[in-house]
Amino acid sequence: MALPNRLRRLLLGSDPRLARMLGYWAATCLLYFIGAALLILQVRAGAADHDSAVLLIGIGATGVAVFAVLVRASIVMGIAPSTLAAWQALFAIACNIGAYVVTGPLRGVYLIFLLVVLVFCTFSLRPRHTMLLCAYTLGILGATMVWLVATYPATYPAYVEGVHFASAACALISVTLLTGEMSKLRLRLKQQKEDLLAAMATIRKLATVDELTSLANRRHMNEVLVAQERRIDPAGQPTCLALIDLDFFKSVNDRYGHAAGDAVLRAFSAAARSELRAQDVLARWGGEEFLLLLPATTMTQAILVVERMAERVAAAPVAEISGGMRITFSAGLAQRHDREPFADTINRADKALYNAKSTGRNRISLG
Known part of the structure; x- marks a missing residue:
């Protein structure tokens, strides 16, 4: 039992915050794996370019490994969880838009992954930061779709890309607003918990300490x-x-x-x-x-x-x-x-x- 415990402490650390962040990282690993598997299936079906897909999967795997190291060393390096979450979100958005570019008719599935990225940000980013991330996502997505329509009009019809963008915009904005409210509620609950703990500490002190002399009562x-x-x-x-x-x-x-x-x-x-x-x-x-x-x-x-x-x-x-x-x-x-x-x-x-x-x-x- 001692060896597994030491191994677990080595990998996850002893800080509960670090263990929680590594848990989020593991969940993102699963999403990257699913996205890569879908991309491989489309390559085998001839719907996606092989070399571009391999390059994108390699970039995604490298990014996942780098973020594993950053998360594990974040406390030592002094990287705030919100900063690390923002970096991971920007990288995930870039990977999903890259997958959208190299995928064929089923590329719309990667727009769903963009929603998941924003939902994950609820746990680490403030509402205004999530709104900025949503605006950044829509800006990059829109620019990418305009480039695809202008460069490959036969493969990426303007009408289809317009529908994709409108659908993604409605979904992303709605999810951002909802997650923003959830984030506000989470922050209020956290503040209420801190206030309650402070009140309990005060009550505990009053119950054991004489107010005038500060001695035990x-x-x-x-x-x-x-x-x-x-x-x-x-x-x-x-x-x-x-x-x-x-x-x-x-x-x-x-x-x-x-x-x-x-x-x-x-x-x-x-x-x-x-x-x-x-x-x-x-x-x-x-x-x-x-x-x-x-x-x-x-x-x-x-x-x-x-x-x-x-x-x-x-x-x-x-x-x-x-x-x-x-x-x-x-x-x-x-x-x-x-x-x-x-x-x-x-x-x-x-x-x-x-x-x-x-x-x-x-x-x-x-x-």
């Missing part, structure tokens, strides 16, 4: 704790919890106002986060109270983390409060017992916090 912290309880740690590493409460926060609100209180909360959040390790999680537990989860941490290590946090928080400036007032906090620290529910650990940390506040604040108490 209580709901998200509870989810983290539940996941931590379910996780089996074979190394038996300890986990600690710290319940933190800002000192004299009510007096800040009463003296300076709630805007200053919010500034204190934001300053605490920014300073505290700067001392966290990668595995630590700090959440706003409620009001001026915060819960700190310290996985794979002994009590000694936890004390050091909280002490560093206290020093950084005390040094954090808050312009909204004056008089050299510093932000301090009291903390209750508890180590989780083996397979103990986190609710019990939080309860012990809460009791330790109460002890820290009742014995003078701005200190860490162990539970």
